[in-house]
Amino acid sequence: MLEVHDLSFAYKDQQIFQHLSFTIQDGEIVGLVAPNGTGKTTLLKLLCGLLPTGIDTLKLNGLSLHAKRIAYLKQLFFLESSNQLYQDLTVKDHLTYVKAVWHSKVEIEPVVESLGMVGYYKKVIKDLSLGMKQHVLLAMYIISDAQTMLIDEPLNGLDPTSIQEFEEVFLQLKAKGKSLVISSHQMDSVGRTCDHVFFLKNQTLHNVANTGQDMMSVYNHFFPKAGA
Numbered sequence: 050m051l052e053v054h055d056l057s058f059a060y061k062d063q064q065i066f067q068h069l070s071f072t073i074q075d076g077e078i079v080g081l082v083a084p085n086g087t088g089k090t091t092l093l094k095l096l097c098g099l100l101p102t103g104i105d106t107l108k109l110n111g112l113s114l115h116a117k118r119i120a121y122l123k124q125l126f127f128l129e130s131s132n133q134l135y136q137d138l139t140v141k142d143h144l145t146y147v148k149a150v151w152h153s154k155v156e157i158e159p160v161v162e163s164l165g166m167v168g169y170y171k172k173v174i175k176d177l178s179l180g181m182k183q184h185v186l187l188a189m190y191i192i193s194d195a196q197t198m199l200i201d202e203p204l205n206g207l208d209p210t211s212i213q214e215f216e217e218v219f220l221q222l223k224a225k226g227k228s229l230v231i232s233s234h235q236m237d238s239v240g241r242t243c244d245h246v247f248f249l250k251n252q253t254l255h256n257v258a259n260t261g262q263d264m265m266s267v268y269n270h271f272f273p274k275a276g277a
């Protein structure tokens with residue numbers, strides 16, 4: 050369980066969040082939704098200690114980020130984007146590295162096969178398309194076997210079949226008890242996969258349970274078009 054208590058953050062004089070508090074249970078998928086530049090990536094970075102937070106702000110399964118930083122981070126996987134993959138290393142290198150560092154028991158080959166990555170498993174990252182790199186990122190998440198996964202716009206650049214595959218993977222991870230926080234602009238996908246959606250607005254967070262409602266309408270409620 051991820052517990053966030055009274056989280057505030059500003060970049061110099063730009064306040065991004067004020068007094069956020071929320072909990073994410075094991076086996077829950079939470080969507081992070083907001084217009085460009087609101088703070089989705091910033092929130093993910095805060096949750097994994099890449100940006101500073103208060104002493105008692107973050108706890109993962111009872112472990113405080115401040116008091117038990119290494120133990121906290123071992124339970125979590127986050128890679129901001131496929132731009133951060135090593136250009137001159139292969140897909141295999143990345144997956145082998147993650148398996149070793151996270152001491153994971155997840156076998157690499159079945160993941161590569163199930164995600165349709167066999168054809169480019171031995172290629173270097175710089176020779177892959179955006180969609181292929183998104184697959185590499187997802188494979189890294191699966192192989193990490195981390196309890197909590199923070200995933201930033203995973204569906205960017207994916208074809209419709211791949212979007213369906215990714216959604217299936219998210220639901221499989223949820224069924225294994227993983228917690229996923231997924232930032233996304235794709236409201237139909239958010240509606241199909243998320244248990245809760247955090248709409249970020251005015252430096253705070255509106256927690257909406259997914260009861261099967263049309264998430265695009267909820268989005269328009271929080272973020273009406275100019276002149277509407």
Ligand SMILES: Nc1ncnc2c1ncn2[C@@H]1O[C@H](COP(=O)(O)OP(=O)(O)OP(=O)(O)O)[C@@H](O)[C@H]1O
Pocket residue numbers: 060065083084085086087088089090091092
């Ligand atoms: N390192 C930084 N230094 C200063 N300001 C930053 C920094 N990173 C982000 N910002 C600002 O913080 C705000 C939130 O940015 P963030 O990247 O978290 O938004 P986002 O919701 O993820 O956007 P997008 O949907 O476009 O990816 C923006 O106004 C951005 O300019």
